[in-house]
Each structure stands twice: as C-alpha cells, then as structure tokens.
Amino acid sequence: MIKRIGLLTSGGDSPGMNACIRAVVRTALYHQIEVVGFLRGYDGLIDNQFCILNHKEVSGIINKGGTILKTARSERFRTTEGLKQAVTTIQQHALDGMIVIGGDGSFRGAIELAKHSDIAVLGCAGTIDNDLVGTDFTIGYDTAINTAVDAIDKIRDTAESHDRVFIIEMMGRDAGLIALRSAIAGGAEALLIPELNNDLGDLIEKIKGWRHNKGSRIIVVSEGDEVGGAYKLAETIKPYCAGLDVKVSILGHIQRGGAPTCMERVNASIVGYHAVLELMSGKRGCMVGIINRQVALTPFENAVKHIERIDPVLEKLIKVLSH
Numbered sequence: 001m002i003k004r005i006g007l008l009t010s011g012g013d014s015p016g017m018n019a020c021i022r023a024v025v026r027t028a029l030y031h032q033i034e035v036v037g038f039l040r041g042y043d044g045l046i047d048n049q050f051c052i053l054n055h056k057e058v059s060g061i062i063n064k065g066g067t068i069l070k071t072a073r074s075e076r077f078r079t080t081e082g083l084k085q086a087v088t089t090i091q092q093h094a095l096d097g098m099i100v101i102g103g104d105g106s107f108r109g110a111i112e113l114a115k116h117s118d119i120a121v122l123g124c125a126g127t128i129d130n131d132l133v134g135t136d137f138t139i140g141y142d143t144a145i146n147t148a149v150d151a152i153d154k155i156r157d158t159a160e161s162h163d164r165v166f167i168i169e170m171m172g173r174d175a176g177l178i179a180l181r182s183a184i185a186g187g188a189e190a191l192l193i194p195e196l197n198n199d200l201g202d203l204i205e206k207i208k209g210w211r212h213n214k215g216s217r218i219i220v221v222s223e224g225d226e227v228g229g230a231y232k233l234a235e236t237i238k239p240y241c242a243g244l245d246v247k248v249s250i251l252g253h254i255q256r257g258g259a260p261t262c263m264e265r266v267n268a269s270i271v272g273y274h275a276v277l278e279l280m281s282g283k284r285g286c287m288v289g290i291i292n293r294q295v296a297l298t299p300f301e302n303a304v305k306h307i308e309r310i311d312p313v314l315e316k317l318i319k320v321l322s323h
C-alpha cells in the first residue's frame with residue numbers, strides 16, 4: 001500500500017518539469033496519497049528540506065519553465081555520509097515510494113538510493129539533452145529544440161544580410177541531439193556532433209566546394225563535439241572561407257528556460273501520471289518514458305546507457321538536405 005511518496009527534481013532543470021510535478025501531485029492526491037516535495041534535488045533529501053505538496057502548491061505551474069522544487073547537482077549525495085543522511089530522511093517521513101525527475105546523473109543517484117534503502121524508486125526522464133534510453137523525447141527536449149530553431153531563424157536573418165558564416169553552438173554535454181534536430185529544422189549547412197565521426201574533415205571538404213555567392217551559411221555544433229567548441233571551430237575553418245566573415249553564437253542556458261511547448265506539457269503529464277500508477281502497482285527501479293506513444297518502463301541501469309548512435313534517417317537527412 002502506497003500512502004506517502006517523496007518527489008524531487010535533480011540535475012539541470014528542463015521546461016516541463018513543473019507539468020510533471022503537477023501531474024504526480026494531482027494523481028497522487030486523487031488516490032489519497034500524500035506527496036512530500038524535497039527541495040534542490042538530493043541536497044534537500046540530505047538536509048530534510050521539504051514541503052507538503054497539495055493542489056494549491058501545483059496550481060498555475062503547468063505553463064512555467066524551471067522547477068518549483070528547485071534543483072541541484074548534489075556532490076554530497078555521492079558521499080557515503082550524504083547517502084546515509086538521505087536514507088534517514090526517507091525513514092523519518094515514512095515514505096513508501098520516491099519519484100525522481102531528472103537525467104542520467106539523477107538516475108545513477110536513484111540506483112544508489114534504492115540499493116541502500118528499501119524504498120521503491122521510479123524516475124521521470126527530465127533533461128533537455130534527450131540522452132536517455134527508453135523514451136523518444138525526454139521532458140525539456142522539445143522545448144529546447146524549438147528555442148534552438150527560433151535562434152537559428154533569427155541568426156539566419158542577420159547572416160543573410162551580411163553574407164556571413166555563422167557557427168551556432170548548442171547544449172548537450174555528451175550528446176548532439178539538440179544540435180541534430182535544430183540543424184535539420186533550421187536548414188543548417190553543416191552539423192558537428194559527437195555521434196558523427198570525421199565531421200570536421202567532411203566540413204572542410206564541403207566548405208572548399210561552397211559556391212561563395214550564397215548569402216548565409218549556418219554551421220551547428222554541439223558543445224560535446226570533439227572539435228572543442230564554436231570558437232575553436234571558427235579559427236579552424238576561417239582559412240577555407242574565402243574571406244567571408246565567420247561569426248560565433250553560443251546559445252547556452254537560454255535553451256533550458258521558457259514556457260514548455262504543448263507537446264512537452266502533455267508528455268510530462270502522461271509520464272508523471274503513470275509514475276504514480278506504476279508505484280501503486282508495485283513497480284520500482286525504472287524510468288517511465290514514452291516510446292511510439294506507449295508508456296514504457298526501462299530499468300535505471302539501461303536508461304543511463306550512453307547513446308552512441310543517432311537515428312540513421314536523421315543522419316541521412318542532414319547529409320542530403322544540407323549539401
């Protein structure tokens with residue numbers, strides 16, 4: 001019997017986390033389950049910083065970016081002392097279950113929490129990077145790529161007016177998935193991401209073949225690409241650009257903020273709702289995701305596996321459509 005659950009957001013915030021919090025709380029209350037929200041991720045669990053979440057606390061948040069529970073990347077939770085303290089907090093609140101909204105680091109934390117306590121832990125995939133196995137779109141990804149495409153469109157206007165080459169750097173510590181989709185949607189002339197090999201060599205060959213009378217050139221690079229960032233890339237390609245101005249724009253944390261898209265709000269609501277139902281039915285140790293419009297559970301250990309390969313259809317698209 002699940003009577004009281006804990007809820008926290010951890011790692012980098014992402015748009016849609018609030019919609020997910022709201023869905024968890026409203027579903028739990030609907031089933032007479034109490035929800036204890038911990039503040040600033042695992043740090044709040046260690047320090048017993050919490051609030052009881054009722055209807056009022058989650059009203060008017062579905063359209064808001066960020067997370068009302070705040071978030072952190074907790075270094076203390078990686079220590080034996082921190083983990084012990086977190087388990088004590090769980091016991092003090094007599095929690096029957098715990099829902100963690102976050103990315104791979106947060107789920108590695110969830111694995112440890114489950115190992116060192118007897119609590120049932122489930123996760124909702126929340127990260128703009130979309131780098132988790134077991135869901136088509138993580139919470140935050142759709143909004144982030146729309147923000148990125150909007151930025152490409154705006155930069156295109158000025159690039160076109162000045163006949164300039166622009167290198168736009170997208171977030172994604174280890175993954176190039178924001179860069180990939182936004183490059184396709186923004187009509188970029190080239191893309192560099194960690195999942196594609198020899199993309200710098202290909203880019204230089206491509207630049208040599210450019211007809212230099214075309215107005216603008218947009219090159220999208222992921223922060224995680226081995227080329228080492230947009231500024232370094234600009235220096236590398238300048239000699240091949242036939243005197244064209246090469247400018248750099250690093251989008252940075254703007255990709256993490258803003259109102260979640262419609263799709264984001266709906267997906268986050270589905271995932272939050274199901275996380276509570278799955279806890280009630282006895283599931284534990286899994287991330288709740290959506291694959292092909294079906295809710296899917298993936299063990300945390302598999303969810304955090306690094307995605308090495310991108311969708312071959314998208315890889316082909318970027319090659320053919322940008323040539």
Ligand code: F6P
Pocket residue numbers: 011012013073127128129171172173174223256
């Ligand atoms: O949350 C994911 C992410 O935005 C990555 O894309 C990025 O590399 C990282 O977080 C930045 O983290 P922070 O805001 O802690 O510097």
